[in-house]
Amino acid sequence: MSAGDGVTGQWGGVDVHFGEEGGRLTYGSYLRLTELLDQQRLESEPPAHDELLFITIHQVYELWFKQNLHELTASRDAMLAGELWLAEHLLRRVHTIERVLTQQVDILETMTPQDFGEFRHRLSPASGFQSVQFREIEFLSGAKDPSFVRRFRGLTEAEQDRLRRRLEEPTLWDAYLDVLRKGGFDTDSEDSIRDALRKVAGDRSHYAAIWELAEALLQHDELAAAWRARHVVMVERMIGTKPGTGGSSGANYLRSRLDLRYYPLLWDLRSNL
Numbered sequence: 035m036s037a038g039d040g041v042t043g044q045w046g047g048v049d050v051h052f053g054e055e056g057g058r059l060t061y062g063s064y065l066r067l068t069e070l071l072d073q074q075r076l077e078s079e080p081p082a083h084d085e086l087l088f089i090t091i092h093q094v095y096e097l098w099f100k101q102n103l104h105e106l107t108a109s110r111d112a113m114l115a116g117e118l119w120l121a122e123h124l125l126r127r128v129h130t131i132e133r134v135l136t137q138q139v140d141i142l143e144t145m146t147p148q149d150f151g152e153f154r155h156r157l158s159p160a161s162g163f164q165s166v167q168f169r170e171i172e173f174l175s176g177a178k179d180p181s182f183v184r185r186f187r188g189l190t191e192a193e194q195d196r197l198r199r200r201l202e203e204p205t206l207w208d209a210y211l212d213v214l215r216k217g218g219f220d221t222d223s224e225d226s227i228r229d230a231l232r233k234v235a236g237d238r239s240h241y242a243a244i245w246e247l248a249e250a251l252l253q254h255d256e257l258a259a260a261w262r263a264r265h266v267v268m269v270e271r272m273i274g275t276k277p278g279t280g281g282s283s284g285a286n287y288l289r290s291r292l293d294l295r296y297y298p299l300l301w302d303l304r305s306n307l
């Protein structure tokens with residue numbers, strides 16, 4: 035690289051050369067910013083001020099969903115490979131992202147129902163119900179429900195494939211059962227799994243890695259439940275008891291999802307400790 039390519043100057047007494055491109059990687063080209071920053075297209079006409087925020091928030095969600103799918107898949111694979119420390123390490127990253135996802139609701143709540151109303155009617159029949167990555171996370175975590183694939187309208191072939199593959203592959207819970215088996219426990223029946231979980235919980239110094247992994251899974255479950263609870267209250271604030279753009283009863287439907295738990299046996303265990 036020649037020094038003449040960029041801005042040359044003094045900064046804190048040190049020679050600096052900024053913006054030396056010369057056909058090499060730049061910030062913008064690496065991050066594909068031309069493409070990324072061109073993806074916020076409003077439906078409203080004339081443009082409603084708050085629609086940019088609405089689109090940005092959802093796009094950020096989808097980027098974090100992508101990251102979490104990457105981490106959860108790797109965590110599952112680490113469990114299957116017996117690398118328990120790695121599985122736990124990756125789950126802790128997922129927790130941190132999940133906390134951010136719930137906090138992001140605060141930003142969206144700076145939008146008033148009146149301002150949402152300026153463009154809400156343009157969104158129908160789209161809704162978060164159609165988020166493929168959200169459903170992939172549910173399936174991978176352990177809550178497989180093939181009826182969602184049938185109820186999805188307007189999925190591309192590639193999206194249907196992704197969901198079908200998630201329905202076929204092992205979940206995080208399957209991988210945890212594998213960890214229990216390799217730890218010498220019987221997992222053939224629900225009773226034997228309950229028994230194994232009690233033994234692990236009762237001798238944490240001996241089963242430290244297996245116990246901590248169960249705690250990390252439970253944390254993932256709890257953070258998912260926290261997002262669902264936060265989402266439904268936001269929905270009540272924004273649209274009250276109106277039906278959703280996706281065709282459901284709205285907040286009523288979302289309330290019916292609040293009891294969903296990925297790892298019911300880990301929760302049941304609490305009643306027996």
Ligand code: HEM
Nearest residue numbers: 095161162163165168269272278279280281282284285291
């Ligand atoms: C103004 C803000 C929001 C409102 C009023 C709202 C409203 C709703 C409603 C009413 C539903 C039920 C489906 C239907 O439309 O009939 C729903 C589902 C859903 N929304 Fe939102 N939502 C909002 C923001 C978000 C955000 C920021 C996300 C993040 C990705 C999101 C993700 C989802 C998901 C994943 C579902 C499906 C939930 C399930 O089936 O368990 N929503 N939303």
Ligand SMILES: N[C@@H](CC(=O)c1ccccc1NC=O)C(=O)O
Nearest residue numbers: 157160161162163277278279280
């Ligand atoms: N379902 C929401 C609209 C909504 O929030 C939405 C619309 C299109 C794409 C994503 C959305 N986010 C979550 O449902 C409503 O009924 O107001």
